[in-house]
Structure formats: structure tokens, C-alpha cells
Amino acid sequence: MYIAMNRFEVKRGSEKDFEAVWLNRDIHIRNVPGFVEFHLLRGPEAEGHTLYSSHTIWRSEDDFKAWTRSEAFRAAHKDAGSNKPLYNGHPVFEGFTAIQTVGAE
Amino acid sequence: MYIAMNRFEVKRGSEKDFEAVWLNRDIHIRNVPGFVEFHLLRGPEAEGHTLYSSHTIWRSEDDFKAWTRSEAFRAAHKDAGSNKPLYNGHPVFEGFTAIQTVGAE
Numbered sequence: 001m002y003i004a005m006n007r008f009e010v011k012r013g014s015e016k017d018f019e020a021v022w023l024n025r026d027i028h029i030r031n032v033p034g035f036v037e038f039h040l041l042r043g044p045e046a047e048g049h050t051l052y053s054s055h056t057i058w059r060s061e062d063d064f065k066a067w068t069r070s071e072a073f074r075a076a077h078k079d080a081g082s083n084k085p086l087y088n089g090h091p092v093f094e095g096f097t098a099i100q101t102v103g104a105e
Numbered sequence: 106m107y108i109a110m111n112r113f114e115v116k117r118g119s120e121k122d123f124e125a126v127w128l129n130r131d132i133h134i135r136n137v138p139g140f141v142e143f144h145l146l147r148g149p150e151a152e153g154h155t156l157y158s159s160h161t162i163w164r165s166e167d168d169f170k171a172w173t174r175s176e177a178f179r180a181a182h183k184d185a186g187s188n189k190p191l192y193n194g195h196p197v198f199e200g201f202t203a204i205q206t207v208g209a210e
Contacts (some may be wrong), residue, residue, distance in 0.1 A: 001144070003144075003146060003160070019204060021155045021204060023204075023205055027207055029207065030209055031209075031210050035209050036209060037206065037209065038205075038206070038207040038208075039108075039205065039206050039207075040203070040204050040205040041108060041201035041203055041204070042201060042202050043199050043202075044200065050122060051199065055114050055201075055203075062109050087131075089204060093147065094148050094156065095145035095149065096146040096147060096148045096158060096160075098145070098146055099128075099146070099147050100128055100143075100144065100145040101142065101143070101144050102132055102134065102135065102142065102143040103134055103135070103142050103143075104140050104141060104142065105135040
């Protein structure tokens with residue numbers, strides 16, 4: 001299991017606009033091989049911003065990498081630049097590999 | 106859905122020891138109300154450290170908060186201090202609320 005996250009520092013007062021962009025976007029990922037689940041996450045508030053994270057679970061890092069080279073990826077990101085005024089700087093990408101999983105009993 | 110993460114900057118060369126602590130610990134969480142799934146995640150390498158994150162999915166933030174006040178929480182953390190030499194500073198807690206979920210088709 002691989003989790004791809006992008007962290008966004010959304011400017012104070014722009015939270016609702018940022019959420020609306022995500023909630024209203026076209027979704028191109030449901031049929032991508034290896035895609036498991038996507039979540040948009042709202043995190044802690046800090047000085048002047050609220051942290052958000054896109055959180056996509058993939059079967060493997062290879063599936064994620066294949067997606068980044070695909071037409072579906074280009075379609076998903078073609079309008080991303082128009083949201084830039086809503087957050088500080090650039091989103092920060094972090095990719096994680098699960099090395100232990102514990103489920104509920 | 107609520108995700109509780111703790112970020113650890115594990116010192117270069119201590120990665121295997123850090124993973125062993127997690128992989129060999131006693132697990133006290135499987136029966137906690139609202140617990141869904143735990144993952145230990147290995148993230149990107151940076152100057153002098155590798156980022157790790159504990160990643161616990163809860164049904165709700167209230168379930169997570171109830172757990173932090175429980176005996177099971179104390180049992181899970183009683184030896185946490187002994188791992189401190191393996192990472193920089195303190196783990197950084199970040200809690201996230203899912204505001205959108207997209208599943209695979």
C-alpha cells in the first residue's frame with residue numbers, strides 16, 4: 001500500500017473556496033489501475049492558514065507512478081493553477097509506503 | 106472519518122531500529138471503539154533523516170479523543186520515551202477530518 005499526499009497551506013478565509021474547488025471538480029481517477037481510495041482531509045489550523053491534504057491510497061508506488069504519466073493525470077490537473085491564490089506557495093508532495101498494517105478485530 | 110498522524114524525523118541510520126520498535130510492540134488498539142485501521146508509513150528522505158508517520162484511521166474525532174483518555178492509550182505509550190534517541194525532537198501530531206471520499210469503481 002502506498003499513500004500519496006499533497007499538503008496545502010490554505011489561507012485563512014479561503015477554506016470554503018478551496019473545499020468547493022475540490023468538491024466540484026470532475027473526477028478522473030475512479031478507473032485508474034491500482035487506485036484504491038481518495039480523501040480530501042482538513043487538518044489543523046496554524047497562524048494564518050489551515051492545513052489541508054489530498055490523500056490518495058494506491059495499491060503500490062508503481063501504480064501511482066504510472067498514473068502520473070497518464071492522460072488521466074493530465075486531465076485531473078489541467079485547472080490546478082487557477083486555485084493558486086487560495087494557498088501559500090506550492091503544495092508539498094509526500095509519498096508514503098505502508099510497512100505495517102493493523103486492522104480492527 | 107478522522108485520521109490521526111504523528112510525524113517522526115528518524116535520524117539517518119536509525120530507520121531499521123525505529124521500524125523494529127513498531128513492529129515488535131504490543132498492540133492494544135484492535136478492540137478500541139471506533140478504531141478502523143493503523144498503518145506505519147515510511148515517507149521521503151531528507152537531509153539527515155527519513156520521515157515516518159503513524160497513521161490511524163478512526164470512525165470519528167470523538168472516538169480518537171475518547172481513546173486518548175483511556176487505559177489502552179496509556180498502555181500503548183508507556184514505553185514511548187525509550188525510542189527518543191532514534192528521532193529528532195518530538196513527534197508532531199496532526200489530526201485530519203475527511204471532507205470528501207472517492208472510491209474506486
